[in-house]
Amino acid sequence: MKIRKTTRDDLETVLRIYxxxxxxxxxxxxxxxxxxxxxxxxxxxxxxxxxxxxxVTDESDGIIAVFAFIEGPDITxxxxxxxxxxxxxxxxxxxxxxxxxxxxxxxxxxxxECLKKHPVLRIDTHKDNIPMQNSxxxxxxxxxxxxxxxxxDERLAYQKER
Numbered sequence: 001m002k003i004r005k006t007t008r009d010d011l012e013t014v015l016r017i018y019x020x021x022x023x024x025x026x027x028x029x030x031x032x033x034x035x036x037x038x039x040x041x042x043x044x045x046x047x048x049x050x051x052x053x054x055x056v057t058d059e060s061d062g063i064i065a066v067f068a069f070i071e072g073p074d075i076t077x078x079x080x081x082x083x084x085x086x087x088x089x090x091x092x093x094x095x096x097x098x099x100x101x102x103x104x105x106x107x108x109x110x111x112x113e114c115l116k117k118h119p120v121l122r123i124d125t126h127k128d129n130i131p132m133q134n135s136x137x138x139x140x141x142x143x144x145x146x147x148x149x150x151x152x153d154e155r156l157a158y159q160k161e162r
Contacts, residue, residue, distance in 0.1 A: 001109050006044075006053035006066065014044055014055065014066045021098030025129060032153075033126035039096050047096070056099075056106055065106045067097040069114055076149050077122060080157055083145020091120040091159070097132075107135045115162045124155035 006014060022034050047053035047068045056065035072091040094114060099106045114121055124147055125132040133156065137143075141158035148154055 001064070001106070002057050003054050003110070003113050004057065005051055006048050006055050008045075008048060010055055010063060011041070011044060011048070013063045014053075015041060017063070017066050017098050017100045018044070018096075020100055024131075028129075028131055030126055030128040030130070033129055043096075056110060061100075063100070064103060065097070065099040065110065067110055068095040069093075069117070070095060071118075072122065074122070076124075076147050076155075077157065080145040080147055083143070083157075085122075085144050085157075086142065086159060086161075087120075089120045089161075090118075091122050092118040094121060094123045097123075108139050111139050111141075111160070115160070119162045121160050122157065123159075124157045127154065127156055 018034075018039055022037075025031075025033055044053065052068045052070045054067055054069055055063045056067075058064045070093045072093055074093045077085075077093070092114065094110070097107065097110060111121065121141075123136065123141065125136070136158045139160070141160040144157045144159050146154050147157045
């Protein structure tokens with residue numbers, strides 16, 4: 001597996017992976033996250049333009065995952081409730097992660113590669129996204145508390161350091 005920046009040529013494949021991700025969430029009891037077609041085409045194009053969108057490629061299958069890797073601070077992480085961040089070190093955030101066909105080991109690969117780029121990672125997920133929560137725990141992320149998106153929606157917040 002390899003990680004590279006997402007290009008405009010990848011757009012349709014990335015949108016299909018996000019659709020697969022929404023379907024997977026619904027099948028696993030997460031009906032509230034990524035509603036109304038989020039992440040939208042414009043969101044993906046904006047991530048590509050800002051050079052924060054990345055894809056994971058595999059020799060045999062092509063693009064198998066997508067995620068945004070964004071330098072903090074993230075405004076939605078400024079206030080945390082029912083917990084606290086372990087420190088205020090500079091961090092990067094992983095957003096909008098989705099894996100095609102839900103292949104095992106791809107999310108772990110993403111986390112490890114991101115930690116090679118920056119020693120402090122933050123990520124959040126919906127309370128109903130049990131598969132993602134399990135992935136974060138399995139990969140050594142610590143639960144830190146609750147944050148609120150700009151929309152007001154709650155998310156469970158995690159951090160990991162190398």
